[in-house]
Amino acid sequence: MTGEQARHAQRIVEWRESLATMGDAQFFELIRMYLGELKSPFNKQNLIEELSSFLRKPDNKRKIAELLSESDIEVVSAVKFISEATPRKIADFFCGKFTFSKLYERILNLEERLVLYKHGDFLFVNPHLDETLSTIATKSVLAWESCVEKENTKEGFRLSPELLLAFAAFVSENGDICKADGSFKKRAAADIEARFQCGQAPIKRLKDAFENMSILVTNSSGSLSVDMPRFRSFAHLPEALQYAYIAVSSLGRFSRRMLVQQAKLLIEVLLSVRTGFTKENMIRTMYLATENTRRDGGEEAFGATGRFASILQRARKTEAEAESDGQKENAFDEMKRTGCVFSSFERLFDSALELGLLRIRGIDCDKNDIFAPISGIGDLLAPPSGTERKVLSIDAAFSAMVFPGRPLIALIDLANILELRKFDTAVSFEITKKSVTRAFNAGMTEEKISEVLSDACMHELPQNIAVSLDDWRNSFSSVSLFRGYVLRVSEEKIPLVTKNPALAPLIAETLAPGIFLINAESDAQAARLIAESGLDFIGKVRTAEKSDGAAEFPVFRARMIEGCGEKKCGNITSVEERKAHFDKMREILDSMDITKEERECLLFRINRKIVLDESQLKAESVKFAKIEAGGMDFTGKVHIIEQAVTDKCPIEITFASEESSGVESVSGIPSGTEKSDDDVRVSMRISGSDDIRTFSISQATKVRRIYDTAFRR
Template identity: 25%
Template sequence: MNRDSAVWESWKRALVTLPDTTFFAWMRHYLGPLQTPFNKQNLIQDLIQRVSSPDATRVRRLLLTDSDLDILAALKHLGPSSAPDLANWLDLSEAVLRLRLLNLEERLWLFHQTAPQVLYQVSPFTLEDEMAELLTETRFYAGLPAQPAGDVIPLATESHFLALYAALDEFPQELTQGQTWKKKPRAELLAKFAGLTPEDGLDKLLRACENLGLVTWDGPLLRLVDSYWEDLGRLSATDRTALLATAFGPWKGQFLNEAAKAFWEFASKLRPSTAYSWRTLRRFSGQIFAWRTPEDREALLKAWTTIGLFLPGPENDTWVFHPPLVTPGPTILEANFEWRLAPGSPWYEAWSAVRASRLLRCDRLSHFELTKPRVQHAIARGLTAIALQKSLSTLIGHDLPQNIAITIQEWEAQTRQVQLWSGLILRVDPAKAPLLQHAEQFAQAVLETLAPGVFLIDPDSLELVSRDLQQLGLPALPPPQTAKRPLDGSPWSFSRWSAPLPVVGEAPPPTWVPPVDPLPAQKLTEHWQKQIEDSPLQEEEKEELLGRLRRRLMIEERQLSFPVTHKEKLEARGLDFLGKMRLLEQVLANPFDLIDVETRQAEPADTLTLRPLKLDRQANEVLLKAQDPDSGKVYLLPISRLTRVRRLRGSLS
């Protein structure tokens, strides 16, 4: 690389503007004792020559970890970035990331500029041609070839939702005063879904229905919102898939509305039969603006692993996306009125049959039975024998057996011997009535034809009726005040809802980036560690050199003989209360230092690596508040219970 290029000049300028303490600490670490007088520009040239030597270059690259490469590749991919933006992209806590950024900066892989804000960018050493393969953008979207998912049926499949509708319609659920399920209806419901996987699949389905507004609470009673179930059936299969899958996430109402519209955008980023690491899936989801916060995205992805939308891949912590667009299997209707709804069966065509059936059980398939009480119950709510017969014949692919068709007609006739209707009466010019009756939307809205040109219509279907009237040249109907859709707690209407399919090409072929082999670096550091431990240096000097070795700052054996500037005490043990306090105060003054502590909280003693946050002095004790830099867990540790405190330097200065 041309060492007069802009990136070299930016890096040199960043070095020159470092505080003198930091600048000279770095130079002494890499170059050894400095000869006076100092000239920063000359020292930088010496530094470049030293770390660019073939041996030093080989060792520096050998010591790079996967975590190091992720950060460097992200900066190369994103360009100059702030720590918060980089932490969000890498899915790391900002505190942990800042420690790693400082370490990589001291190892000369990146640098930062402070004006107009602190931005990190890769150093010219990172942009060398030999690094390109290690820092390819594909490491963020790496995937492995995986076997097709086979016949796994996700919980978000339409047939499972329809099975739940039939069960809830037959066994309404209710809460006790203590906000627990009433035992008998709950037991009856659980029995229907005993074969469903996962074990808590029923509760997941219920929550998804509640998020969608398909069920709503009326005091202690859980009620079905029939109009929403029917509206959902009118959507396309892809739109319905987006809604049902996203409903298992953390959103409700309008937030769910927006999140579901981005489902296919996310799906377009993943290739079929390809396994992705969890971190890669997080990065993909982070590109979906509608999925709001990292916590929301994490909750959605984790939910999908439990309902079968993500299946385990061939490597540990890899997942294969398995959207629930199941190819419909045959729906089988037996002579004894039992029938099985196959996954992937069209919702709207199955809707009438489900309303008129009782659920026998739901496992991989949904098993129903047409019974007289259920058929008459559905007919009393507006279903007709013709609509039911059409629904069943569409599902099974041929005409109904004669005995079943005749029985359904008989049950309808018995039901209609006494009828009580609730609806709106529409009167149309008799000359136009025959044309209107052939309009598909109008036919669905008619509950009963009372006389020529006089119809009893569903109040919820006024918009459809009005549209057909306009197409026939008749005035549109303004919705009457008394016919407003009841407030049922549902967040939005599914009418004309759509989740757009992105107009993009196929997702890029995945390239699996194998993890770094840690053994060569481990052998090298173990060799140097033994040399340090066997050296005649003072204990404090050994600890300082070992700390630098752990932080992968040593790149040449000659550095082991360089004098170190830090010779203060780095460890306090046992009853040395003042020594432990002094060490902790020093670490608190440097936000990049960590501590190793051993406690007497358990046997054997626990060893923790922590980032101190504060010392809290109480009447008879001093408590250390500290945080695990990886998990974020916060500890409160009495100083008197710490058997050892060791300072782990986070920087050279």
């Protein structure tokens, strides 16, 4: 037996268990509806086997499927593809399409039609119908791609390496741009509008994302600055992953696991789109994608080597540590339990749209906007390439233009050298004394600056650039303000330091003979450098080390979501064909010589779409019960009500109206009776409301039991 066959067999067992644990009234009513009259003596397990035989007949399975409406198939598909399905969970998925009460009613109807069953707290599709429903209950019924009626040819904003460079340069130049609440200051907002053609909204999202990923940090004065080592780690990611992390992180600060899973979800949805989705279907696709598999964020996706592979290795290690801490659960499960998953997906959709990962491709025949991803999203999953392309143009007036073609990792050093002028169709910068001084402050030498510019430039650097760099370097070096770690050694041990391969490269300045400024960022780094030097006569700084930030940006494998495609009607039959079947059943019922009660019960079954053929229209299948009493038959009225209380069935009470000479009828489910000396009063929850009213049975002119599904009891 294969794994699939074993699972199917287990589901058959669970379906049989669900029948065996039903209340007797519910179970026997179901048996009568499909197998007819119950003959004593009977055995519950034998009856379940007879019902299984009924369902194994191809004609019966085909007829059950043929009588499913489009809405029925949508609900069945949702139960099939949503794990741990409950009425509330299904209602959340169809929010705006069905009210909860109508959806609950439809689920009850599908249970009594043997399409769905409940096992424990969850809903499942009847395993006997798996093959029959396989071609009609599909994901494309729930979320389908739309045909574009009218194309949108307008190109919109999108993220690019040039934008990230421009933003980093802008923040490096203008750190004091935010108020205490994170919004832009008035002057900064005006500056952003003037320099960035896209306006404030995408830049605000970019700022929030970089802050939440700790690429932007707030210093003691409240200004923002770029953490270049962390930015460099981020730039090593494939371009698509960079943009997905930005879209997710713009919404808030997430745990590493949640960040990875949301970014992966977004990429997989974008990869799966061919023509386009409406917003509703895009969000539904996100939901269905989370049902596919548990996600692992640290897979080696591209077979990379070298530095890129080392990032993947660190990511895998961190992911394994997370799993060992008991974090294997899909991070979306908690969101689904709390009911906030769809609002979260809508925010993610809005973020992707505003950042240009999604665009409005056009409209469909119903004038709904159709959304599709930016072109070439799959190509952006490859590791950064094209680092040798020349994309920089510098003129003698110190103006610089950066053109597309280089990945972010090959542009990142320019953020410390260039000053942003305008981000438009082309990105214009300027090389100024202020921007070059910023590069010197970041630890870049004159030679390094020249190397970075030359490496990206399409032509030789203008001579006046080299002259100005030398002048600015002399000016910068004339006065120095140091901040760092001072190492003092005796004269005889100076050579041990200056010739030490671990320490010598990190001597930023010789302040005096035997006094060195060490280029270290923290106590932990200084202690590590001393340990690596092997000089045991130097005291150690004892403090905890900081972890490598590169592991905070893991690479994951993304793949297309199965089941996305054009909408399939799903229905085997048309509305007219289904109507013709039930009209035929009603005609047969009209021709039968049966009692009023039997006719009403069988008609109720036809209207509930339970009757597959005329063999189910048997008077013997109706359990005898008095359903109506009136006038002076006080005992009959009490009996009907008490039976309805037991069965939790609705009743209709008719009594003389106090406001007119006519009569008034009220329906609802009775909850109990209270006897007095000369009367019995019934408490009843009124249909369509939560109101509970009490009525006198002696004053009722008629009491009538209303046929209702046994599954509601």
